[in-house]
Amino acid sequence: MRYIHPEKFARIVSHARNTNPYYARTIPQNGPVPILTRMLLKEHNFEILNGNEPNSHTSGATATHVKVFINEERRGLDMPFISSMVQHMGGVLPRMEIMYPRAENPPFFLTIFTPIPEQVSVLQQNYLERKSVAIITYPSNAVLLAQEIIDQKLDFGFMQRVGMISESLNEQQTALIKQAFPNARLWSSYSSTETGMISFQCPYQPEFHHAFTDKLGIEIVDDQDNECDIGQIGEIVLTDYTNRQMPLIRYKIGDLAAFAKCPCGKIPHPALENILGKVRGCLRHRDGRLIHFLKLSRAICDIPIVRQFQVIQHELERFTMKLVADRSAEKMIVAAFTEDFGYTPRIDFEWLTEIPRDPNGKFYASICHV
Numbered sequence: 334m335r336y337i338h339p340e341k342f343a344r345i346v347s348h349a350r351n352t353n354p355y356y357a358r359t360i361p362q363n364g365p366v367p368i369l370t371r372m373l374l375k376e377h378n379f380e381i382l383n384g385n386e387p388n389s390h391t392s393g394a395t396a397t398h399v400k401v402f403i404n405e406e407r408r409g410l411d412m413p414f415i416s417s418m419v420q421h422m423g424g425v426l427p428r429m430e431i432m433y434p435r436a437e438n439p440p441f442f443l444t445i446f447t448p449i450p451e452q453v454s455v456l457q458q459n460y461l462e463r464k465s466v467a468i469i470t471y472p473s474n475a476v477l478l479a480q481e482i483i484d485q486k487l488d489f490g491f492m493q494r495v496g497m498i499s500e501s502l503n504e505q506q507t508a509l510i511k512q513a514f515p516n517a518r519l520w521s522s523y524s525s526t527e528t529g530m531i532s533f534q535c536p537y538q539p540e541f542h543h544a545f546t547d548k549l550g551i552e553i554v555d556d557q558d559n560e561c562d563i564g565q566i567g568e569i570v571l572t573d574y575t576n577r578q579m580p581l582i583r584y585k586i587g588d589l590a591a592f593a594k595c596p597c598g599k600i601p602h603p604a605l606e607n608i609l610g611k612v613r614g615c616l617r618h619r620d621g622r623l624i625h626f627l628k629l630s631r632a633i634c635d636i637p638i639v640r641q642f643q644v645i646q647h648e649l650e651r652f653t654m655k656l657v658a659d660r661s662a663e664k665m666i667v668a669a670f671t672e673d674f675g676y677t678p679r680i681d682f683e684w685l686t687e688i689p690r691d692p693n694g695k696f697y698a699s700i701c702h703v
């Protein structure tokens with residue numbers, strides 16, 4: 334199954350073949366258009382940039398950082414899509430954004446590096462002064478806020494919406510956020526540095542996301558690069574119809590999802606479910622296949638003495654586990670790895686009081702370097 338707009342796809346393919354040396358070499362006359370993996374993009378990064386000065390780069394959960402050129406047109410396209418979803422939620426509310434600093438920060442903005450107790454007091458103050466009843470931040474920050482609010486026994490019943498972008502979160506984290514913000518609607522979106530907004534959580538059916546297929550061609554493929562059926566989890570392959578400076582055509586971004594049918598009946602965009610991947614993370618089994626971090630992550634979250642953790646895979650069988658937890662967690666974590674992988678890799682433990690964020694302000698629970 335795939336969502337490709339034939340004319341838009343043909344237009345960007347023809348443009349890329351005619352103007353970009355990488356695509357001129359790799360896309361044969363009359364197709365088929367090959368898949369561009371993240372590894373290929375990294376290897377041929379400057380050729381694909383085609384003389385454009387990169388204005389952003391990917392980072393975080395995978396070893397394959399790439400430099401990208403983001404076209405101006407994209408923001409103009411993403412905003413109406415986001416606004417239409419916000420309308421479905423009941424319109425815009427006065428909000429605080431707690432994110433990585435941008436070139437120009439709006440007055441309702443707080444940098445992600447603000448200490449949590451200070452974030453809490455700014456949120457309270459903004460509610461009193463300007464009736465700010467919504468937050469947009471990263472899930473990892475929402476979890477820390479929730480923990481602080483619960484620990485301090487504060488009343489955040491005034492918060493109506495908590496929007497979470499860029500990272501994914503698991504059920505335990507969602508439960509904690511709901512406990513701290515009992516009256517808030519939680520929402521999330523899925524985006525990437527390379528392509529911008531990819532999908533937005535359905536405001537009516539939270540298990541589903543609606544994909545932004547006006548701007549992106551979306552395919553989901555299996556290990557053999559064959560199209561997956563509806564409901565079958567596979568790798569996401571994106572074609573950006575609008576980035577003519579640095580075309581990304583049939584780009585396998587390194588995330589997993591399945592196509593789905595959202596029962597809301599109110600939003601025409603096709604639906605995705607089970608979006609997993611570099612955000613929530615994948616690790617590599619010693620037999621070479623990628624495995625979702627989801628199961629191991631759940632097992633670790635279930636250990637009550639673990640407050641925060643990060644898994645880094647350096648080699649197939651060598652990991653570092655950073656933990657904010659009691660040291661008695663070690664045995665249970667080793668057991669969780671053995672259960673998930675079917676063997677016991679080497680795990681070096683680092684015991685910390687806080688796990689630092691990535692320099693871009695995000696937090697990755699798993700980082701895979703192989």
Ligand SMILES: [Zn+2]
Nearest residue numbers: 535595597600
């Ligand atoms: Zn829906």
